Amino acid sequence: MVQEYVLAATPEEAAELIAGDPEAVVMGGGTTLMPKATLGELNGRRVIGLARAGLDYVERNGATRIGAMTPLRALGEIGDVPGLAEAARSIGSWPLRVSATVGGNLLAPPPYGDLAPVLLALDAEIRVAGSGGERTAPLAEAIEAGPAGPGELLLEVGIPAAAGSVSYRRCARRELNAPPIVTVAVRVWADGDEIVEARVAIGAVGPRPLRVGGAEAALSGSTGDAGAIDAAVAAGAAAVEAVDDAVASAWYRRRMTELHLRRAIEAAVAAERG
């Protein structure tokens, strides 16, 4: 049996509880942890819950700020942040999206965590509370370091008003409710025929989601021509460390990474050209 389940009532209380007990288990929506609790793996542990901590919100003010406890179901309703609703709706099933949260998805072990590529492509930042107060970090950096360490609380994801066009692609063995083989998000913005800048992010292939700087560089300053796309795809394929799991081998993951990266770039470029 779990020793205690403490539901924080505010973000501040949550941050305080977590900072005060780094041994405690922090639980968001419960989709990852509740099956462990059922199997007795949290017996004797103190669990700090965020469900009532006031972190379930979406605020719009040019930029979009999303509380870490916002359910994916609510994210699926945000129509005007490109790629975001599409990515949220591609995850799990409707009842699962009622419980699963933005923060939980960012912290979920691969192949789960489909939001990250889109958020990376949108230059998202995260806000984290820790013993030294709050800090803000670009998501790309945070993923490298681990979004929230022991004693830390992921509070919020911020998405700046995004220029350009986004394409999100998710490859899975089954159309609905299937673990991803690869998830790709691409954002490009153009000035006339020239792509000014690009974001290329890939998830579900390897140990963590990543931005592919080489692919972004290949596209930036190009016209989205075949040569640039070939170079971007090659950079993406080189960047991923594909893994085997129950639904796909590393070999297939690499093949699908190349295919879906190409398709995503082509779609984003086409959309940006209108």
Next chain:
Amino acid sequence: MSAEPGRRAGGGNGKPFDVVGRTHERREARGHVTGSTVYIDDVSYPRMCHMKAVRSPVPHARVNGIDFSEAEKVPGYVTGLTADDVPKNVYTILCLIGVEPDEENVLAEERVRYVGEPIAVVVCETEEAAFEAAAKVKLDLEELPAVFDVEEALESDAPIVTHWGTNYFVYEGHHCRRVRYGDAPAAREQADRVISGRYQLSPIEHAPVEPTGCIAKPEADGRVTVHTNTQAIFFSLDNTAIILQCPPHKLRFVGGTVGGGFGGKVDVIVEPLATLAAMKTGRPIKYVYTREEEMQVSSTRSASRLYVTDGVNDDGTIVSREVTTYHDAGAYSRHSPYGCTKHAANAAGPYTIPNVSVDVHCVYTNRTPSSAMRGFGVTEASFALEMQMDRVARELGVDPWELRLRHAYRNGDDRPYRKTTEDATLVETIQAAAELAGVELSAELRAMSSDDRAGKGVAG
């Protein structure tokens, strides 16, 4: 044994009342859709305890020690069982119909032979305590080389899975189940060409939405009532009595409402241990598989491998068929000896081929044991042979419909197992499928029937 002929053959008695042959509502449906149907998981008793297994994390190892000391400290711990507690710990599930030898450990003794093999069970007041206690039982295992491939398992230097020294089941002195009809090797030698194929199935899981499980409840009169979702009440009861070496009349098995079976709930895995613990503790015991156990520990369908070699003449006649099947029983044979026999009977397919030779090897490996699953024995044959029929058709340039219809067995034909066919209907079934799919068969093929084997057939 049966009523007088004529009052039962082919159709009840007298004139029909039209109850048979008409759609009637499913009797349980109202309960199903309102959530009021009672499955075993819905049965509960005061003071009921929960049982969980301590399982092998490795495919093949010597068991040098089991240490319950940390598990016993888990709040709510009641008891633990090992092989020493099981009266007849070595058995085989088909012993009821005379299959030998006994080879499966109810709880592992000196060796574990597959990942997930139960080594001990713990009983606790709550389910989460039982999970925790099971995780805290310390195992001293010495890993041994393992074999996962059916053909590698039969090589002379393969790690040996069984306790008798070879990795195959013995059928009346033979290393495989055989069927011999005509002279297939000789006919192949004479044939215009030889067409061969290798076909491989994957191990798969029954995946009923209701997990396998039972509740064993001691009664005041000294009997034990077992609520179980077995597919076979007396089969489970009798095997439990054998394992526990208790008089069968001490047991009452209650069930009948099963949340999906597909062959996965005829293995008698949960009932003996839950019943044993109920007898030992005097408390009701619930033992239900987790989904992970259902997926990775419960029996699979065999990963069978088939080699099919046909002797074929250029006129499109298959004159010989030789089938060698390696049926992967996994670590223990369970229902595989029967499945291999069923497979042997069907391994030439629903076709009349004058020379047939079948060898079905029931092979032990360090995989999860395979057992019965919807169609086992036959599914494997159907998959391989229907791909083989297409291979023959492609190589000969013959229409696949024609190849099947020409060879489809007819009334009066002998099957390779020497039974004369009396109610064949394959020809008619193929013709109906062609029509449904909008395939125009030639007049010759349309004229065929299951009774058209002139001079041989029994009257239709």
Next chain:
Amino acid sequence: MAANARAISFELNGESVAALAKPLETLQSVLREQLGMTGTKAGCRQGGCGSCTVHVDGEPTLSCLVPVEHVADREVTTIEGLGSAEEPSPLQAAFHEGFATQCGFCSPGMIAVASALLERNPDPTPEEIGEALAGNVCRCTGIAPIIAAVEDAAARMREGEEVRT
């Protein structure tokens, strides 16, 4: 019951209930083990089969993933609250009459999700029904009869509305 158990009250099928719950006990466990609502099934307890789906404030929710603390003071509806043998809901009647249930273990969860869908969308396409039910596993029927039953129920409910208005 352990010392650190806590009383949690919520509304269940329109009535106030209270349960003494262990910390982080699942809603599924409280419903089934304490309140006798065994229509909510436990097919995987991993959030993967949908057989335990109930409504929490009208949203279809996997009761194996929700600590009962999260539903304190909220409204929970189980299959028992959606209709009865005497007065089946249109969905229950359609599943029954349309042979959309075989072993029956997935049916309560299927009906829970489908009823949430029909409350939001009275005339869903087969594709929308399939999408809504994507988290519910049925091993017996081949899915198609279930989708047909939901379509049938939607039609019955629309006809019922027309009769009333």
Next chain:
Amino acid sequence: MTVLRGRGIAAVNYPTGMNLGGDPSQALIHSTPTGAFMIVLSSTDLGQGLRTVMAQIGAETLGVPMETVHVDTADSDTGPHCMGTFASRATHRVGNAIIEAANEARDALLDVAADELEAAPEDLEPDGEGSIRVVGSPDRSISVTDVALAAHFKHGRTISGRGMYMKPKSDVVPETGEMDPDSTEAHACTVAEVEVDTETGRVRVLSLRSAYEVGRAINPALVQGQITGGAWMGMSHALYETTAPYYPAIDHGPTDFNHYLMPGAPELPEISAEILEIPSVNGPFGMKGVGEMTANSPIPAIANAITDAIGVQITELPITPEKVLRALAERDGAGDAHVS
């Protein structure tokens, strides 16, 4: 993106029942004092509809209304022995046992009715609606309830019957494999149409059109249920399911429904079926076992359709997108190669 289409066929047989150790099942039937009939079994209903079908067979044979026939399953204290529900045997074995038991109970029912009506039993027949009548004299009849009451409280007789069906054990001749492995055989033929995406390797099953010869469909909707569910399961076996994705290695075995893949609603093909009824010689009302067979023919039919589409056989199940891509690569590199 290139999409290739293909069509494949498969024809299969499926044996009803088994041969090992004899294959028996029993049924007991008795009437309550008011003329309801209890069929007592130890057989199990897995969802296929055994109780419904057994009530139909009992009601048909007894000649009484279906709603007055109840089926009690699976209590070893009350139900007589049944080998179990597997091997497509239950309807055949238990159905035959019920026919025998119902004939005996019906004889007892008619004997008592004969006393009450002062007629010869052989001149009586049940009307299927709850009464026993004298053949040719529609005004002379008595309700089953009154017969049961009279049997219980006036004549001191039971209205009951015992039924047993056993397929005797068939020992296999070890040298030749001579045996009698089953009671009868059902048949199926499936035509599958598929699309193969040559870039992703994904196979889309467009349609499964099948004919099933089932002897007699005792309850057509329940047979259709087996067909639709079986077609889906067969497709699932062909393309998705495995507990060992890297067979023969045992790594990465799925442990949940997310990773143990089965097709969902968007993957459903058009499924159509024709049910043929050519009665078997020994099945109750001519039926043959259909439960297992329905999942079998779709597997090779889909595999053959994939071959038709891509020109190379993939002979290892499940036929995953990865296997398709590897087969295409080998085909393009090495001609019409056999890939497994």
